[in-house]
Amino acid sequence: MASVSNDATKDQFKSYLARKGLRVTNQRLAIFDAAFAQTKHFTAEDLLDQARRIDDSVSRATVYRTLPIMTESALLREVDIGTGEKYYVRNPQENAQMAQVICLDCDRIFEISAPFMEWYGNTVSSKLGLTPVTQRLQVSARCIALRETGACKNKVT
Amino acid sequence: MASVSNDATKDQFKSYLARKGLRVTNQRLAIFDAAFAQTKHFTAEDLLDQARRIDDSVSRATVYRTLPIMTESALLREVDIGTGEKYYVRNPQENAQMAQVICLDCDRIFEISAPFMEWYGNTVSSKLGLTPVTQRLQVSARCIALRETGACKNKVT
DNA sequence: CTGCCTGCAAACTCTTTGCACGAAT
DNA sequence: ATTCGTGCAAAGAGTTTGCAGGCAG
Numbered sequence: 001m002a003s004v005s006n007d008a009t010k011d012q013f014k015s016y017l018a019r020k021g022l023r024v025t026n027q028r029l030a031i032f033d034a035a036f037a038q039t040k041h042f043t044a045e046d047l048l049d050q051a052r053r054i055d056d057s058v059s060r061a062t063v064y065r066t067l068p069i070m071t072e073s074a075l076l077r078e079v080d081i082g083t084g085e086k087y088y089v090r091n092p093q094e095n096a097q098m099a100q101v102i103c104l105d106c107d108r109i110f111e112i113s114a115p116f117m118e119w120y121g122n123t124v125s126s127k128l129g130l131t132p133v134t135q136r137l138q139v140s141a142r143c144i145a146l147r148e149t150g151a152c153k154n155k156v157t
Numbered sequence: 158m159a160s161v162s163n164d165a166t167k168d169q170f171k172s173y174l175a176r177k178g179l180r181v182t183n184q185r186l187a188i189f190d191a192a193f194a195q196t197k198h199f200t201a202e203d204l205l206d207q208a209r210r211i212d213d214s215v216s217r218a219t220v221y222r223t224l225p226i227m228t229e230s231a232l233l234r235e236v237d238i239g240t241g242e243k244y245y246v247r248n249p250q251e252n253a254q255m256a257q258v259i260c261l262d263c264d265r266i267f268e269i270s271a272p273f274m275e276w277y278g279n280t281v282s283s284k285l286g287l288t289p290v291t292q293r294l295q296v297s298a299r300c301i302a303l304r305e306t307g308a309c310k311n312k313v314t
Numbered sequence: 315c316t317g318c319c320t321g322c323a324a325a326c327t328c329t330t331t332g333c334a335c336g337a338a339t
Numbered sequence: 340a341t342t343c344g345t346g347c348a349a350a351g352a353g354t355t356t357g358c359a360g361g362c363a364g
Contacts, residue, residue: 023318023363044353059321064354080239082293084328085353101281104290112281121296124258124269130298133261136239137294139278141287180338180343201328216346221329241354242328319362326355336345 006036009075016073030055031066032075041079041087041109081109081138099137105146163193166232173230187212188223189232198236198244198266238266238295256294262303 013032017024034050035042042050044063051058067088070076077091081102087109092098099114114137121132170189174181191207192199199207201220208215224245227233234248238259244266256271271294278289 021318025319025363027320057321061322061355062320065319082237082239099277099281101285101287103285103287110285114277117294120256120271120294121298124256125296125298128258128260128267128298129301130258130260131301132296132298134297135295137274137277138292139282139289140291141278141282141285141289144286144288178343182338182344184345214346218330218347219345222344316364317362318364320360322358324355324357327353328351330351331349333347333349334345335347336343338343339341 006033009036013070013073013075016075017069020069022069026055027051027058027062028066028069030058031063032070035070035076035088036090038090041089043085043087045085047088079109080136097135099139101139101141103143104140105143163190166193170227170230170232173232174226177226179226183212184208184215184219185223185226187215188220189227192227192233192245193247195247198246200242200244202242204245236266237293254292256296258296258298260300261297262300 010029010032013028014024016022017028031047031051033054034047037050038046044060044067047067048058048060048063051063067076071078071088074091076088077098079087079089079100081087081100089109089111097114097117099112099117101110101112102108103110117135117137118132121135125132167186167189170185171181174185188204188208190211191204194207195203201217201224204224205215205217205220208220224233228235228245231248233245234255236244236246236257238244238257246266246268254271254274256269256274258267258269259265260267274292274294275289278292282289
């Protein structure tokens with residue numbers, strides 16, 4: 001069921017758990033599989049639904065307890081778009097600086113590479129006597145096609 | 158008690174209310190005064206505390222109901238730094254694009270002018286067939302001085 | 315076996331809302 | 340007088356946590 005490319009990543013996850021003295025449980029593995037089955041940004045609730053399809057013993061609490069582990073291990077990245085709920089995405093291997101374009105019409109989140117962000121963070125932080133830790137650049141936008149033709153080509157739902 | 162410079166802004170607020178057919182109540186005025194007495198970014202709770210010192214009949218609900226009015230009238234600007242609670246700041250007259258540098262050590266939020274953000278939003282959005290609505294650029298950073306000398310010069314608390 | 319991990323449900327934080335009273339126009 | 344605005348308290352949404360039992364190492 002798991003794709004070939006995920007197996008290597010799953011081993012990463014297992015060894016991260018081992019290194020931290022954490023246990024490899026069925027629930028954690030189900031949550032891992034659920035996360036890597038997602039094709040776009042997902043919420044904790046999305047993840048719970050999917051994980052329960054794999055192992056119906058997975059509880060909401062465990063999802064919330066596992067997400068920090070997966071972000072700390074750099075398997076996932078947290079994306080806060082200011083809507084109250086947090087989103088997560090699979091983290092690319094390259095430590096690329098990513099920005100998000102959020103379409104307010106179709107609710108999709110596009111990840112865009114934004115390498116200059118790092119330069120910006122360094123420049124502006126050093127002036128304040130600070131060192132940058134994280135940076136985020138987000139653009140909320142509306143669909144042009146939707147307004148003109150009544151249809152949004154990106155709409156997936 | 159109100160500073161001279163706030164009186165003109167308060168008139169702006171009153172005329173905005175009138176224009177929208179909203180009533181000028183003591184609570185709304187107290188919340189206005191409380192907001193403009195703030196020297197830095199503040200939360201709804203901060204605003205409630207301050208407003209109650211001016212008029213102790215102000216309730217939490219009214220603060221939450223008044224904040225949207227003040228942001229829609231462009232007197233305040235909402236700043237979401239992804240901490241669960243929303244922050245607000247007095248909005249400068251110029252419609253400048255602002256970025257935030259958030260110090261994780263002293264919890265201060267610095268507003269930085271970032272004019273290129275608009276260009277970025279336009280460029281990236283148009284490629285996706287979108288028109289930008291809002292943009293935000295935020296850098297989370299740590300205080301260099303704090304780590305080296307154990308003291309953060311920016312620490313105000 | 316030992317103790318970390320789990321599910322459950324309650325608790326928490328921030329914000330929103332229904333309702334009846336009160337005040338602005 | 341009309342309404343809109345208000346305080347109160349309850350309800351929401353998303354997330355966290357205490358506890359008793361379960362399973363990995």
